[in-house]
Amino acid sequence: MRSPNFRRRLSTAHSGAWFTARGRPPAGRQGAARGGGAGGPLEGSKGAGRWNVRESEVLYCALERDGALSEIYFHVNRQQSVFPSRLRSTVYRMRGRFDKVIDLSDMALLERLGVDPARYREIVYRDTQRIGEAVGFLGFGAMRVPNARHPSDNLVVFPANCDLDAIERLEADPVDWADWRRKRGGARMDIESGEGIVFEVR
Numbered sequence: 001m002r003s004p005n006f007r008r009r010l011s012t013a014h015s016g017a018w019f020t021a022r023g024r025p026p027a028g029r030q031g032a033a034r035g036g037g038a039g040g041p042l043e044g045s046k047g048a049g050r051w052n053v054r055e056s057e058v059l060y061c062a063l064e065r066d067g068a069l070s071e072i073y074f075h076v077n078r079q080q081s082v083f084p085s086r087l088r089s090t091v092y093r094m095r096g097r098f099d100k101v102i103d104l105s106d107m108a109l110l111e112r113l114g115v116d117p118a119r120y121r122e123i124v125y126r127d128t129q130r131i132g133e134a135v136g137f138l139g140f141g142a143m144r145v146p147n148a149r150h151p152s153d154n155l156v157v158f159p160a161n162c163d164l165d166a167i168e169r170l171e172a173d174p175v176d177w178a179d180w181r182r183k184r185g186g187a188r189m190d191i192e193s194g195e196g197i198v199f200e201v202r
Helices: 065-077 107-112 126-137 177-183
Strands: 014-020 059-062 089-098 101-103 142-146 153-157 168-175
Touching (some): 065 153
Parallel strands (some): 101 142
Antiparallel strands (some): 014 089, 059 153, 089 168, 142 153
């Protein structure tokens, strides 16, 4: 099988606004949403994720607001038997520019790279982590990939390969989880605490 031609997938520059999501559990509770933690919106993931091993830091972002919230909801919900009803979250919208970006949002291309599309929504990260490590090693500032929880794309940023200080924070809005879940037919919440961030590409 021929290796995919990445040349058409590269862009010399990529700008726009993106959303990324995290969550902070209430005092005394363990666990956080995607990229979670008490740090600021540009604090990267410190643990292993879909596109990074534990030793590599990345910033997980979404290109749509609901994409970011769907990610944080999934990761909080799978760690607790009842979704926390007092989860305090904030959605941050940001804008930045990267000199070297790769577009891997085509699932057919990921399949050629060894990713099983049928299992993409599962917590099966070996092949995607391998790809993410290679992309980071090659010096890319970011890569665009499919969102596993929403019909949109994510943007994975590699802090070691770009200037995070150049990313502009556009706005920060609190998340009403009860309203978000109600509009999507979600079950009744129990409530707790958390924080979130979002990047939206235009």
